[in-house]
Amino acid sequence: MANTSYFAGLIGGIKSLCTGLGVTFRELWTPKITERYPENRKENHIPERFRGTLVMPHNENNEHKCIGCGICQMQCPNGTIKVETKMVETADGKKKKQLVRYVYDHGCCMYCMLCTRACPQGAIEFSPEYEGAVFARESLFKVLNQPGSKCVEKPARPAAAKPAAATEGAKPAVAQPQTADADAAKAKAEKMAAAAKKAAENAAAARAAANEAKAAAEANAADTALQEAWKEAEAKALKLETAAKNFAQKAAEAAADVK
Amino acid sequence: MFDFSVFTSWLDAALLSVMPGWLTILVECVLVALGIITLYAIFAMVMIYVERKFCAFVQCRLGPDRVGPWGTIQVVCDVLKMLTKEIVSLRKTDRFLHALAPFLVVTASMTTFACLPWNKGAQILDFNVGVFFFLAIGSIGVVGILLAGWSANNKYSLIGAMRAGAQIISYELSIGMVMLTMICLTGTMSFSEICQNQAEGGWYIFRGHFVALAAFIVYLIAGNAECNRGPFDLPESESELTAGYHTEYSGMDFGFYYLAEYLNLFICAGMASTIFLGGWAPFVIPGLDGFNEVMAIIPGFVWFLVKVFFVLFLLLWERWTFPRLRIDQILTLEWKYLIPISMLLLVLMALCVSLGLTF
Amino acid sequence: MNAQDIMFVILAVFIVCSAFATVISRSIVRAATYLLFVLLGTAGLYFLMGYTFLGSVQTMVYAGGVIVLYVFSILLTSGQQEELRTTNLKKTVAGLVIALVGFGVFASVLFMYGFAPIDFAASSFLASPDESVISMDTIGTHMLSTDKDGYLLPFEAVSVLLLACIVAGIVIARKR
Numbered sequence: 001m002a003n004t005s006y007f008a009g010l011i012g013g014i015k016s017l018c019t020g021l022g023v024t025f026r027e028l029w030t031p032k033i034t035e036r037y038p039e040n041r042k043e044n045h046i047p048e049r050f051r052g053t054l055v056m057p058h059n060e061n062n063e064h065k066c067i068g069c070g071i072c073q074m075q076c077p078n079g080t081i082k083v084e085t086k087m088v089e090t091a092d093g094k095k096k097k098q099l100v101r102y103v104y105d106h107g108c109c110m111y112c113m114l115c116t117r118a119c120p121q122g123a124i125e126f127s128p129e130y131e132g133a134v135f136a137r138e139s140l141f142k143v144l145n146q147p148g149s150k151c152v153e154k155p156a157r158p159a160a161a162k163p164a165a166a167t168e169g170a171k172p173a174v175a176q177p178q179t180a181d182a183d184a185a186k187a188k189a190e191k192m193a194a195a196a197k198k199a200a201e202n203a204a205a206a207r208a209a210a211n212e213a214k215a216a217a218e219a220n221a222a223d224t225a226l227q228e229a230w231k232e233a234e235a236k237a238l239k240l241e242t243a244a245k246n247f248a249q250k251a252a253e254a255a256a257d258v259k
Numbered sequence: 260m261f262d263f264s265v266f267t268s269w270l271d272a273a274l275l276s277v278m279p280g281w282l283t284i285l286v287e288c289v290l291v292a293l294g295i296i297t298l299y300a301i302f303a304m305v306m307i308y309v310e311r312k313f314c315a316f317v318q319c320r321l322g323p324d325r326v327g328p329w330g331t332i333q334v335v336c337d338v339l340k341m342l343t344k345e346i347v348s349l350r351k352t353d354r355f356l357h358a359l360a361p362f363l364v365v366t367a368s369m370t371t372f373a374c375l376p377w378n379k380g381a382q383i384l385d386f387n388v389g390v391f392f393f394l395a396i397g398s399i400g401v402v403g404i405l406l407a408g409w410s411a412n413n414k415y416s417l418i419g420a421m422r423a424g425a426q427i428i429s430y431e432l433s434i435g436m437v438m439l440t441m442i443c444l445t446g447t448m449s450f451s452e453i454c455q456n457q458a459e460g461g462w463y464i465f466r467g468h469f470v471a472l473a474a475f476i477v478y479l480i481a482g483n484a485e486c487n488r489g490p491f492d493l494p495e496s497e498s499e500l501t502a503g504y505h506t507e508y509s510g511m512d513f514g515f516y517y518l519a520e521y522l523n524l525f526i527c528a529g530m531a532s533t534i535f536l537g538g539w540a541p542f543v544i545p546g547l548d549g550f551n552e553v554m555a556i557i558p559g560f561v562w563f564l565v566k567v568f569f570v571l572f573l574l575l576w577e578r579w580t581f582p583r584l585r586i587d588q589i590l591t592l593e594w595k596y597l598i599p600i601s602m603l604l605l606v607l608m609a610l611c612v613s614l615g616l617t618f
Numbered sequence: 619m620n621a622q623d624i625m626f627v628i629l630a631v632f633i634v635c636s637a638f639a640t641v642i643s644r645s646i647v648r649a650a651t652y653l654l655f656v657l658l659g660t661a662g663l664y665f666l667m668g669y670t671f672l673g674s675v676q677t678m679v680y681a682g683g684v685i686v687l688y689v690f691s692i693l694l695t696s697g698q699q700e701e702l703r704t705t706n707l708k709k710t711v712a713g714l715v716i717a718l719v720g721f722g723v724f725a726s727v728l729f730m731y732g733f734a735p736i737d738f739a740a741s742s743f744l745a746s747p748d749e750s751v752i753s754m755d756t757i758g759t760h761m762l763s764t765d766k767d768g769y770l771l772p773f774e775a776v777s778v779l780l781l782a783c784i785v786a787g788i789v790i791a792r793k794r
Contacts, residue, residue: 010596017581024317024580034321281621356651386670387753395674398682402654405689409647417693424690448754 050128051111054104056144063152064145065123068099072115080108099145107140189254196247203244206237264380291383295373304334306521317579344510356410361515363403368519370396375529376450376538378559389450390438401427404504411507419503422586423494429593430484436601437478441534443608458540466618470608475535477601482527483574490581491589532566539563625666633659647692654685
């Protein structure tokens with residue numbers, strides 16, 4: 001406005017105002033984009049890439065692609081995903097991880113898609129399913145692998161896949177895996193408890209040795225060798241004590257899992 | 260054309276026959292006041308609904324459509340909500356002025372509302388200085404706004420009130436000037452005579468050709484500013500002043516400001532349609548008697564409402580198109596553009612009338 | 619008593635009460651508000667007498683203009699509630715004397731005027747309003763005429779005064 005004259009500014013202003021009015025007048029008659037949600041939930045179109053919820057696609061044989069590697073769990077910034085696995089022995093004697101439960105906490109998810117990007121198998125993806133509201137917080141925890149499902153076998157060994165599928169399919173879908181889980185957890189807990197006990201004994205012995213060394217060192221303050229020995233014993237005792245603590249904690253966790 | 264004064268004089272005579280004169284006047288005043296308040300409330304609700312729908316349509320939305328068919332009951336629900344809300348009284352405010360201010364605003368608004376000519380003979384306040392009276396009463400509302408901003412003891416309110424004061428006082432000048440321009444043409448200040456003239460000789464916006472048209476546009480701009488509505492809504496600009504001068508009001512005290520804002524818009528549109536578009540006067544072309552007779556079949560208040568809603572459409576269109584101005588831009592627009600233009604229009608109109616260039 | 623008288627009494631009481639409140643009030647904004655009521659009441663009296671033009675002028679100029687400017691300047695200058703402090707004895711005595719002198723002047727003028735004695739038997743104490751209202755044309759013609767009852771000279775003098783005010787305002791507000 002500074003370098004235009006008064007009248008040029010006035011006329012230019014009127015012109016631009018009229019342009020604005022023209023735009024809104026056209027807008028007045030355009031079809032409205034409002035979605036009337038509860039009525040149109042049948043035909044409501046949500047774009048394909050909309051991140052509504054995490055899903056694990058299963059094929060027609062109830063097989064998913066998850067190998068239970070846990071990379072998604074490590075990638076998740078919010079601790080949304082919990083992959084529970086167990087070690088099984090395959091027919092040819094190899095040990096292999098197998099997915100037990102893939103737990104997804106919808107309430108924690110921030111839809112960053114780091115998990116789907118990280119997945120080496122492309123086993124999980126986001127679906128545009130947007131009606132995520134539930135009545136209880138617990139309902140937000142979802143198990144993504146379907147009951148009785150298993151990891152899809154590599155096409156190179158179709159013969160091995162069949163009997164496994166058969167045995168898996170023969171079991172009652174929900175109850176069996178759970179008891180198996182419980183048994184495994186119980187065994188784990190017992191093992192852990194034993195380890196913890198042993199570690200605690202070790203730690204106590206080391207502590208006693210350290211105390212002895214300390215007393216000796218204090219008695220002969222001039223003897224540098226005794227001082228060194230004391231320090232060493234002290235460090236060993238501390239290390240063993242922390243190890244014992246860790247074992248005890250793990251044992252407690254395992255016991256809690258059994259419950 | 261149906262003359263509403265037949266009914267009013269019949270009512271007056273009927274009341275006079277059963278009670279003394281002072282009681283008749285009292286009863287009539289109460290009846291008229293009830294009528295004004297009812298119409299005021301009804302039109303406020305209609306206006307709020309229209310505004311919300313229009314705003315939604317301009318923004319490519321549907322607007323309220325959940326409560327009742329097309330969301331028509333929504334406004335009723337909002338009004339009920341507003342009526343049942345608590346009126347909060349604040350510490351360290353001037354209680355008396357705080358309570359008084361909304362009534363000043365709403366009284367000024369209602370009194371100007373009473374000036375509107377609804378139909379032939381259906382006009383509540385009709386002085387021979389009608390236009391002048393309308394401007395005078397309208398200017399009291401500013402006092403209410405200033406007091407509201409001051410008494411709340413809140414800097415946002417105070418800033419809002421100061422802005423409102425500066426803006427309304429400034430824009431009153433060009434409104435007055437435009438009114439004078441049209442009075443040059445009408446030769447009378449009485450609303451009933453203005454409407455009667457237009458019913459006989461055609462609307463003034465056609466009779467005053469381009470001068471009247473320019474005056475009409477200036478009036479719409481200044482009237483919009485007078486109502487504190489966008490793009491001139493910075494006395495209550497919600498993004499910077501929370502709500503401006505009515506920040507500290509709650510419940511129905513706030514509701515009065517809300518009502519007054521919408522009704523001021525209605526009154527602004529009503530005045531524009533009275534002075535420029537003929538009020539209740541039907542569309543007439545002098546000389547074509549058959550056409551005029553057909554037009555006269557439509558009752559006057561229908562004509563009036565149709566015109567008011569046409570002007571309202573223009574005002575809403577403007578309001579939802581332009582972004583909010585800064586205070587210096589508002590004052591520049593008024594003092595550097597609108598006032599010179601309206602002065603020029605006044606001179607032009609005086610020339611046209613004296614040279615007989617009008618119809 | 620007819621409706622005219624009742625309205626007059628109501629307005630008179632309203633004006634007197636507001637006037638007292640104006641001078642008694644300690645808050646300056648409240649005083650301005652009460653003054654607004656006084657001026658509106660006066661406008662009401664004019665309307666009661668049928669002088670609609672005068673009533674409108676009263677509302678426009680005093681209620682809508684002067685009071686708004688008062689409130690505006692109070693808001694601009696003081697900001698916070700600035701209540702009047704209690705005055706000392708000397709000021710009180712001086713104020714009392716001035717008030718008494720003023721009251722004496724008004725009272726003497728009122729009593730010397732010689733109103734017609736009130737006729738309590740009549741239906742109305744007030745003269746009925748003049749129904750033949752003066753039209754705007756007449757007022758305008760008189761304002762700008764140079765005849766016997768013309769007001770052109772005062773009209774122009776007032777406009778010169780207003781022009782002086784505008785020029786003064788610009789001079790004060792101008793950036794140097």
